Amino acid sequence: MNPLVQFLEHLPPHIPHSVDEFDRRRHLRDFTLPRAVEHLPLLVAYPRDADQVAAVMKTASACGIHVVPQGGLTGMAGGALPSAGSIALSLEKMRGIEEVDTFANTVTVLAGTPLQAVQQAAQGADRFFGVDFGSRGSCTIGGMLANNAGGNRVLRYGMTRDQVLGLEVVLADGTIISNMNKMIKNNAGYDLRNLFIGSEGTLGIITRAVLRLFPAPRSSNTLLCAVDGIDQVHRLLALARGALGAQLSAFEVMWQDFYAITHDVTGRSPLSPEAGTHFILLEALGSDEQADGMIFARFAEQAFEQGILQDAVQAQSLSDAESFWRIRDSSGELSHLWGKGAVVNFDVSVPVARAEEFVTLCREALARDIPGGEAVFFGHLADSNMHLAVPDPSGQQREAICRTVYATVRAMAGSVSAEHGIGLDKRQYLHYSRSEAEIALMWRLKQMLDPQGLLNPGKVLPESLA
Numbered sequence: 001m002n003p004l005v006q007f008l009e010h011l012p013p014h015i016p017h018s019v020d021e022f023d024r025r026r027h028l029r030d031f032t033l034p035r036a037v038e039h040l041p042l043l044v045a046y047p048r049d050a051d052q053v054a055a056v057m058k059t060a061s062a063c064g065i066h067v068v069p070q071g072g073l074t075g076m077a078g079g080a081l082p083s084a085g086s087i088a089l090s091l092e093k094m095r096g097i098e099e100v101d102t103f104a105n106t107v108t109v110l111a112g113t114p115l116q117a118v119q120q121a122a123q124g125a126d127r128f129f130g131v132d133f134g135s136r137g138s139c140t141i142g143g144m145l146a147n148n149a150g151g152n153r154v155l156r157y158g159m160t161r162d163q164v165l166g167l168e169v170v171l172a173d174g175t176i177i178s179n180m181n182k183m184i185k186n187n188a189g190y191d192l193r194n195l196f197i198g199s200e201g202t203l204g205i206i207t208r209a210v211l212r213l214f215p216a217p218r219s220s221n222t223l224l225c226a227v228d229g230i231d232q233v234h235r236l237l238a239l240a241r242g243a244l245g246a247q248l249s250a251f252e253v254m255w256q257d258f259y260a261i262t263h264d265v266t267g268r269s270p271l272s273p274e275a276g277t278h279f280i281l282l283e284a285l286g287s288d289e290q291a292d293g294m295i296f297a298r299f300a301e302q303a304f305e306q307g308i309l310q311d312a313v314q315a316q317s318l319s320d321a322e323s324f325w326r327i328r329d330s331s332g333e334l335s336h337l338w339g340k341g342a343v344v345n346f347d348v349s350v351p352v353a354r355a356e357e358f359v360t361l362c363r364e365a366l367a368r369d370i371p372g373g374e375a376v377f378f379g380h381l382a383d384s385n386m387h388l389a390v391p392d393p394s395g396q397q398r399e400a401i402c403r404t405v406y407a408t409v410r411a412m413a414g415s416v417s418a419e420h421g422i423g424l425d426k427r428q429y430l431h432y433s434r435s436e437a438e439i440a441l442m443w444r445l446k447q448m449l450d451p452q453g454l455l456n457p458g459k460v461l462p463e464s465l466a
Ligand SMILES: Cc1cc2nc3c(=O)[nH]c(=O)nc-3n(C[C@H](O)[C@H](O)[C@H](O)COP(=O)(O)OP(=O)(O)OC[C@H]3O[C@@H](n4cnc5c(N)ncnc54)[C@H](O)[C@@H]3O)c2cc1C
Pocket: 030, 031, 068, 069, 070, 071, 072, 073, 074, 075, 076, 078, 079, 080, 091, 111, 132, 133, 134, 135, 138, 139, 140, 141, 142, 143, 144, 145, 146, 147, 148, 149, 150, 151, 152, 200, 201, 202, 204, 205, 206, 207, 332, 419, 420, 423, 456, 459
């Protein structure tokens, strides 16, 4: 029998779902570029709670149908793309804040809740959620957990993984594993949470989470500055760490060519691109506006006195700070800013001390391997996370560009994914960063938790090492 007909016959009628083409098209693609071959999901299921997710998975298991979990579809590694003959399981109807606990400093949320709603709930309780990035209005907590997303303030608050105290997950066979723990210390048995966080929907479907909150910052100081040479970047980071301590919340580095493009096209920057070779956006969040302002001013003074800074401008208002951040966030608009059509984006890690060497080697390799090959660089340098964007005007060089960049990452013992995940796009490069034994263990875990291979097939793990 046709698998979809069989699935529909077994699916309990109260589970919301659609086979309408318009709905299925909405679930065709994530934030990555369109591909030559794409697969419309046979159906989209819209469960409202963990029991309904479990019912979908039991039905899928009985019919042997593949299931692709989807959150806000803002992922950048093709992790949420439907595979051939699969159904999409969208968490978009499972949104909402269940509780903010100001004693435990936690927020309990449904997995389809957008990041921004969590940030607002925290703010409403005079608390702060530590993760933030550009897709905050659309990406969901479930997708962020599945990807272990990073963002701008990892330096201070850690990755999404570090925000999680409790988790509820539905396994491939429909079993619900619920441990909505709120306690910071809990060593009772294996830490199952961390098995699912970062597994990109291949081991289970995250349905609810208990997340940590922090005290709401009372002060915020932001500096945009220019330095000459990578040595000064490292000196500035060391000085900031010493002078600002735990208040240092962001240290974003933009190489001159990236900065020049965003400056020219957006006209937003108060510093000329000639002011230095590297531009740094530095942020400190604290608890005392007056005292922190003095500490920050002293830090900036020292950076000038020690000859680290060529030029700098400090935000005088929230709107100044936002305009500085827009320069850094222009990375999402590079294809428009550049006017060169398609852009291949990378999200890799290399040892912090070797960041400039990585830039040089990448530039050389791209110039050697790709006709007209060039790139612009920026990143969360303090987290060893480098981003680069490579124009691909013909749209034909993507594979060659990836091979060249990932080979450079491999040669430096870096990671092919710092924060966006492996998804579909990087799985053939996973072995550049993980050993054969590690990948074999990942496959054993996958086979144990999902013996029928129902959950998000073809993602993360390379078939060749199965
Ligand atoms: C403008 C912009 C800026 C961004 N900036 C950053 C950044 O700074 N740092 C960063 O890390 N990422 C960034 N991203 C990438 C993206 O927003 C994050 O990876 C986000 O975590 C994806 O969430 P989502 O809900 O959209 O997930 P989706 O794209 O829907 O799915 C992503 C993966 O998670 C799986 N999944 C989704 N929901 C669940 C669930 N409930 N249970 C199990 N698996 C699930 C999917 O199968 C897929 O593998 C950015 C994206 C954009 C568009």
